[in-house]
Amino acid sequence: MAPSTGAQIIARSLRDLGVAVIFGIVGIPVVDIAEEAINLGIKFVGFRNEQAAGYAASAYGYLTGKPGVCLVVGGPGVLHAIPGIGNSSVNAFPFLLLAGSSETHLTFKGAFQELDAISFLNPHTKLAVRPATLDAIPDAVQNAYRTAWYGRPGPSFIDLPADLIQGTDPTPAGLKRASIVPSPPKPSAEETTLFKVAQLLKTAKSPLIVIGKGAAYARASDSINFLVTQCQIPFLPTPMGKGVLSDSHPLNAASARSTALREADVVLLLGARLNWILHFGSPPKWNPSAKFIQIDISAEELGKNAADPALAIHGDIATVIPQLQAHLSTWRYKPECSPYTAHLLTAKIKNVATAAEKAADTTLPMTHSSALSAIERTLHSLSSPDDGRIVYVSEGANTMDISRSIFPVSYPRLRLDAGTHATMGVGMGYAIAAHIAYNGIGATPGEASVSYAEAVGKPGRKKIVCLEGDSAFGFSGMEVETMARYGMDVMIFIVNNAGVYHGDADDENTWKELQNATLGNGNGNAEKGGKGLRSTSLSFGTQYEKMADMVGGLGLVASTPEEVEKATRKGWDSDKLCVVNVM
Numbered sequence: 001m002a003p004s005t006g007a008q009i010i011a012r013s014l015r016d017l018g019v020a021v022i023f024g025i026v027g028i029p030v031v032d033i034a035e036e037a038i039n040l041g042i043k044f045v046g047f048r049n050e051q052a053a054g055y056a057a058s059a060y061g062y063l064t065g066k067p068g069v070c071l072v073v074g075g076p077g078v079l080h081a082i083p084g085i086g087n088s089s090v091n092a093f094p095f096l097l098l099a100g101s102s103e104t105h106l107t108f109k110g111a112f113q114e115l116d117a118i119s120f121l122n123p124h125t126k127l128a129v130r131p132a133t134l135d136a137i138p139d140a141v142q143n144a145y146r147t148a149w150y151g152r153p154g155p156s157f158i159d160l161p162a163d164l165i166q167g168t169d170p171t172p173a174g175l176k177r178a179s180i181v182p183s184p185p186k187p188s189a190e191e192t193t194l195f196k197v198a199q200l201l202k203t204a205k206s207p208l209i210v211i212g213k214g215a216a217y218a219r220a221s222d223s224i225n226f227l228v229t230q231c232q233i234p235f236l237p238t239p240m241g242k243g244v245l246s247d248s249h250p251l252n253a254a255s256a257r258s259t260a261l262r263e264a265d266v267v268l269l270l271g272a273r274l275n276w277i278l279h280f281g282s283p284p285k286w287n288p289s290a291k292f293i294q295i296d297i298s299a300e301e302l303g304k305n306a307a308d309p310a311l312a313i314h315g316d317i318a319t320v321i322p323q324l325q326a327h328l329s330t331w332r333y334k335p336e337c338s339p340y341t342a343h344l345l346t347a348k349i350k351n352v353a354t355a356a357e358k359a360a361d362t363t364l365p366m367t368h369s370s371a372l373s374a375i376e377r378t379l380h381s382l383s384s385p386d387d388g389r390i391v392y393v394s395e396g397a398n399t400m401d402i403s404r405s406i407f408p409v410s411y412p413r414l415r416l417d418a419g420t421h422a423t424m425g426v427g428m429g430y431a432i433a434a435h436i437a438y439n440g441i442g443a444t445p446g447e448a449s450v451s452y453a454e455a456v457g458k459p460g461r462k463k464i465v466c467l468e469g470d471s472a473f474g475f476s477g478m479e480v481e482t483m484a485r486y487g488m489d490v491m492i493f494i495v496n497n498a499g500v501y502h503g504d505a506d507d508e509n510t511w512k513e514l515q516n517a518t519l520g521n522g523n524g525n526a527e528k529g530g531k532g533l534r535s536t537s538l539s540f541g542t543q544y545e546k547m548a549d550m551v552g553g554l555g556l557v558a559s560t561p562e563e564v565e566k567a568t569r570k571g572w573d574s575d576k577l578c579v580v581n582v583m
Contacts (some may be wrong), residue, residue, distance in 0.1 A: 007032035024071035054084015055429030075113030094153035105544035152298035186316035198327035204266035206340035213240035214271020247408035256347035280308030388457015398470015425475025511540035553577035
C-alpha cells in the first residue's frame with residue numbers, strides 16, 4: 001500500500017465522519033486537502049472571501065444539524081474566517097474550521113503566513129487543537145467535530161502545519177481511523193422542576209410561549225405544536241424561530257408583540273435567550289412581574305438577566321416538551337375568557353391594518369413596505385407558504401426588519417437573517433448554504449437533487465430568495481460568482497435606497513449636488529461648511545443587476561410594484577442566478 005500523506009489522512013477522516021460538503025478558499029498548503037477530499041467524493045465549494053465561507057459553513061451546520069466544515073489557508077485566511085467563528089459562537093451553530101499554517105520548524109522565524117492561531121482562537125472556540133503527528137490527525141478531527149456538535153453547539157478549530165499536511169506515513173494500514181460520531185445526547189428534565197413549572201403555567205393569567213431558533217435547531221416542531229394546540233397558549237416566535245409553528249397559526253402573537261410582552265405574566269422560553277432581541281426580559285418592554293421559565297441546552301444560559309434559575313430547565317427541547325406536556329395533562333388555558341387574549345386580538349387587528357396600509361402605498365420611489373409586499377404577493381401566488389418551497393435569507397437594517405413581518409413561513413429553518421449579532425454580510429454565504437443543504441450541488445430545477453438537511457414542507461427543490469439591503473449586499477456581493485459557478489438559481493432582491501438605513505436623496509441630481517459638496521466642487525464647497533453626503537450615504541443608482549449579467553445570470557431592474565411583480569416572475573422561472581435591483 002502506498003504511503004498516505006497528511007492531506008489524505010485529513011480528507012479521509014472528514015469522509016469517515018460523514019462530512020459531505022466543505023466550504024472555503026484554498027491556497028498553499030491546504031489545496032492538497034481540498035483535492036484529496038474531492039477525490040473521496042466530498043463536495044468542495046470555493047468562495048471569493050473566507051468571511052462568506054465561514055458564514056456559509058456555520059449556517060449549513062444550523063440547517064443540517066451537524067457541524068459545517070470550512071477550510072482556509074493560515075495567517076490572513078484565519079483572520080478572514082474569524083467572523084464565521086464569532087457567528088457560530090453567538091448563534092450556537094455547530095462549525096468546524098480547518099486552517100493551514102507554516103512549517104513547525106519555522107515557528108517564530110517569520111515564516112510564510114505565520115500566525116499562532118491556537119493562542120489566538122483558543123478563547124473564542126470550544127476547542128482549538130494542532131495534531132502533532134500524522135497518526136494524531138484522525139482523533140483530532142473527530143474530537144473537534146464532536147466538540148462543535150455536543151452540548152451548546154459552537155466553533156472548533158484545527159491548525160494544520162504545512163509539514164503535517166505534506167508529510168507521509170509509510171504504514172497507512174496501521175493508522176487509526178475516525179468514525180461516525182453519534183448524535184448528541186438529549187438531556188431530559190428533573191421531575192420536581194417539571195412539576196413546579198407545570199403548576200406555575202396552570203396558574204398563569206396571561207401565559208406566553210416564546211419560540212427561538214434553538215427550538216428550530218432542536219427539531220422540536222411537532223412537540224411544540226402539540227403543546228400549543230393542547231394548552232391553547234399564545235406564542236411569539238423570535239426572528240429565526242418563525243416557522244417552528246406556522247405564522248398562520250391562530251395563536252401566533254407576532255403581530256401583537258408589544259402587547260404580549262407588556263401583559264404576559266408567565267413566559268415559557270423555548271430555545272430563546274433573554275438578550276437584546278427580547279429586551280433582556282426587563283421593563284418597560286416586559287411586564288415587571290413576569291416570571292420566565294427557560295428550557296435550554298446551554299446550562300450557562302439559565303438564570304441570565306430577568307430569568308429565575310429556580311424555574312430553569314437544562315435539557316433538549318424536543319425531549320423536555322413531552323415531559324412537560326405529561327405534567328400539564330389535560331389542562332387548557334381558556335383564552336376566550338381572558339382580557340389578555342382580547343387585548344392581543346385588538347392589537348393584531350390594528351397592526352395588520354397598519355401594515356396593509358403601508359403595503360398599499362403607491363408613492364414613488366417605492367417604500368420598503370410597498371416593494372417587499374409586491375415581492376411577497378407574487379411569490380406566494382407562485383408557491384404558497386404551506387408548500388414550504390421558499391427559503392428566505394434577509395439582511396440589511398430596514399429590509400430585514402420590515403420583511404420579517406411581511407413574509408410568512410410555515411415550517412422551521414426556512415428563514416435566515418443577521419441573527420444574534422445582527423451581522424451584516426451573512427446573506428450570500430447563508431444563501432449558498434441553504435441552496436446546498438436543501439438542493440445539493442449540480443441538479444437543475446426539475447431534476448432530482450441531494451438534500452443534506454431534514455426535509456421540511458412538500459418534497460422537491462426549494463427556491464432560495466435573498467432580501468438584501470444595498471449596504472448589506474456590499475459586504476459579500478462577489479459571492480454571486482460563486483452561486484453562478486455552482487449553478488445555483490438563487491433570487492436576490494436588492495432594495496436600493498443608496499444608503500445605510502436610508503439614502504441622502506430621492507433623485508440623482510440632488511445626490512450629485514451633495515457629492516459635489518463633499519468633494520469641494522461647485523457652490524456647496526465642503527471647506528466652507530456646505531452640506532455634503534452623510535456617513536450613511538452610498539452611490540445613487542448603483543446598477544447591482546449588472547453583477548448577475550457579468551456571471552451569465554439574469555439581471556433585472558424594478559422601480560414600480562408592477563415592475564417588481566414582473567421581475568419576480570421572471571426570476572422564479574429562471575434556472576440561473578437572478579439579481580433584481582429594486583430602485
